[in-house]
Amino acid sequence: MADTQPENFSVPSEVFDEMAKKYENGLGGAQNDIVRALLSHSKENHPIDSNSVIHDNACGPAVATGEILSQGISPPPKIFATDYAQGMIDITRSYKERRGWDSVTVQQMDGQALSFEDEKFTHSISSLGVFMFPDGKKGLSEMYRTLKPGGWIGVTSWKDVRWPTAAIAAYEKFFPNAQEPLALPMPKNWMDPENCERNLREAGFHDVKAEVVPCTNRQLSKEIGASAFVEFITYVSPTVKSWDEDTRERFLAYYSTLVEDMFLPANNGNGVELTLYSIVTSGRK
Template structure:
């Protein structure tokens, strides 16, 4: 049996601030795989050029921005990177300063209430972002509003991030007689391609393309990979947060072991890797 209760994923900014410095390493490069797949959609239908004006919405550690800037476009396009969490903004700014990203502007901004004018961008991108907004419909509406007619939109979300299965199995093992299920966050209406396509269509976009892709979480050791998932689970599950320290640590010990077992040696012989699955969706205004 599957013992789980889901609730809309809605985390306050301060939790993202706490997680910001571990975010990129925790995904182990999987986000880069996802962004590259998304940008291939753009290349097919609406290539990014020097005169493009791009919004990296819910930018996190600026993976979208970084990938665009390494694509050999000369001169570089202007990119506006925004995020609601100050911790993410600080990380993106540190990359901007270190990389000398002169065409990049980094701002703290709520993706559900963008301060940009109408029809500003040629490309509006949100990778692993808008699907986590408290009101994802508002987020998409703002992306539509700020995109130029004929502009290109790209969003990504998770199909299978793997860790929930381990969390449920651990809960069932440790609490076989539990009357209440473990509460885990859900990504409402974004975990299958059909719903992702529907979300963009209802927001007014057309010529929608959607695909599910594998992405690889690469870690130096399986222990480091499991620890990253455990840290995330501590923040997002009300059930886990409600336990006393001893119960929580007992759960995490078993949970981490199951995650470790999911990793396998990397194909290049360095470290370990875990295959996850994401949904890449794009369209036009």
């Protein structure tokens, strides 16, 4: 993949505020696949039980929290779900109310400056979260600080979310002589298992392991699937934002066709699907 941005490129929280209501549907259940793989690491190394105290860090639309509670642990563990984006917090609070998540505490909080006391949690989880922090090292440091000795950490990131390949191809077609690369939020130091393991070890964790996990974006149609990626790149790429409306519309139309071509008929005959690849990394304090 072509170089796309500086190492510290990050997405402002207001972007996730705007995207919050569409974020979960846009991934078409892929994040649930990722979280299940992450929780399987926990089950093998530090199982969650009724006495667990869990931090769902950069919780987004509470996918990890929902998956943990769906395991039917009785009584359910205590979960603290936090996110910097108010839009994600609003969604998580609505789930807490509608689904009766009495053991869940929801708080708006910066993952790089957590207000929790030291050694509070038995499990610290960040699915598709900390790798997007402006300062990922600070985020891991805060997860380490707030984790009990012997506690378990689990984080996930993207190895190949697929849409950047289409975006770069479209950019190279429209701007073959461009002097600057297309700016995209793809933190390179989280895009292969070795780097992910090193990130956790440098933060002080041990017994670290990382694996590439396939996950599936399931949509009713190619057009619906592509529309989510079109909207996402419009929000997150400063390059795309900088263009005039006509250039942006022509680029996005072509980009959309490239993304549509990536989706294949679903194996069950219902809609379409696109295989993505994530990295699941875990360890102990």
